[in-house]
Amino acid sequence: MEKEAVGMETKDLKVELLCLGARVPGLDKGRKAGAGPAAGGMFLFGGTVANVPTQSWFVSQSPYSVDAEDGKYVINRNGERITEVRFPQAKFQDLKTKEGIPYSKIALLHGADCLATTTIQTCTYWNTPERCKFCTIELSLRSGATIAKKKPEQLAEVAAAAKKLDHVTHVTLTTGTTSTPDKGINHLAEVGRAIKEATGLPVHVQFEPPKELSMIDRLYDAVDTVGIHVESFDREVLKEIAPCKVDIPFEQYIKAWKRSVDIFGDTQVSSYVIAGIGESDESILKGSKLLVELGVYPFIVPLRPIPGSMLEKERPPSPDRMRHIYEEVAAILHGNGMSWRKNKAGCVRCRACSALADFE
Ligand code: SF4
Structure with missing residues (x-):
């Protein structure tokens, strides 16, 4: 019983x-x-x-x-x-491409029904003092768990199998930042287009704000939602934790968010906000309000100190603190008629890494 x-x-x-x-x-x-x-x-x-x-x-x-x-x-x-x-099991992850590359090295099931991958598994900041301290992007590459660059046709093949065998309903694509001015956007666009052609699945992509905003326009017919991640609204904290991000003026983020909302619509643009890296509640609440007013969903996550990252010895924020933040931000969402349910693809729809949706 x-x-x-x-x-x-x-x-x-x-x-x-x-x-x-x-x-x-x-x-x-x-x-x-x-x-x-x-x-x-x-x-x-x-x-x-x-x-x-x-x-x-x-x-x-x-x-x-x-x-x-x-x-x-x-x-x-x-x-x-x-x-x-229960633990989701993905049948597609047992398959291989014709060349013998395991699908699991190309993309994985995230959450309950999301196919996710890092399209370019290297980052221009990795071997520099600019690297984000919470990140382990190149460690999984070194361990052999993935491949450096996923081709559009490889991801189209894996997405088709994931849709058929595991009923995946959307796709999340992130990228390490490239040294080119597009910051990886061009490859994301190619991959997004290939996946959509093969499967019709809604696609979400994540990238750093490019200097030239017109680069975001290239994603217009290739993807459905985008993530441009501020990580923290506290510039002092950012300088310490994600130096590469503080080199980009906050104004540039605002311009990129606005341009993206114009292209993809309200609630189809999101930003990760990490709690527990030295910021105040006030910084998160004020910043989230600003995002929501711009039509951007604040995807608030507690710090994840990943083994191997420069923050591996840290502790995530307390559940009490996160509950308070989620309650306050959920009220902001309500007040502006924003909900994760309106989002078509990506982390906001998946919601495995943030409990904000559960507090709405
Ligand atoms: S919310 Fe987390 S688990 Fe879901 S797609 Fe985003 S990174 Fe992956």
Whole structure:
């Protein structure tokens, strides 16, 4: 007989898991490195999805664990049962291209139904003091888990299989920043176009604001949504954590966001905002309000100290702090009629790395 779950709202459990992680004895712990919030496992529970840290140092101190129970898995808190959890399995990831490249080296299932990849797995800032301290983009390349540059036709092939076998409904493409003025946008456009031609799936791409705004226009018919990531509104914090980003004037971000909203529409543009790197709540709340007023969705995530990154020894912000931020920003979204549900593709639609959608 199924044991009673301890009363806890799904959104609260998600925040706790994002900030504290979970011990997963005997389970696959998820991808080790890469761009974005790596070193986590995708947890499906209570109608939501969370990308939960499973490998960072602080996970061993988490009150949460995943344990087997009657052929299923459950999340326990200090040994007390909270709820059942499932882990998405992707059949397409077992296939290979004609040349013998495993599909899993080309793209992965993210969240419940999103195909995701880093199209160019190198970054012009990697071997410089400008590198973002939270990033591990080139580590997964070095480990052999992925390939340096994914060709449009390779991604079209993988996307078609992911749609057919695993019912993937949208695609997220990110890129390391290239040394060219387009900052990787040209390749994203080619890949986006190829995926759309092969599958019709909505595509999301992420890039740094280019100096020449017309470069964003090249994405017009190739993708559906874009992410231009400020990471922090506190320029002092940014100087310390992501020096390459502080070299770009904030005005440039605003111009790029505005141009993108003009092209892709309200709520189809987003920005990662990382909490827990030294900023105040005030900076996040004020910055999020500005984004929402521009039509940009603030994708607020707690810091993910990925093993191998320069921030690996840090701790994510407390669940209480994140709950407060999410409640406040959800009210801002409400006040402006913005919701993740309007977004067509990408991290906002996937929502595994942020609990903001769960607080709306
Ligand atoms: S929110 Fe974005 S980075 Fe996180 S799992 Fe989903 S697609 Fe990947």
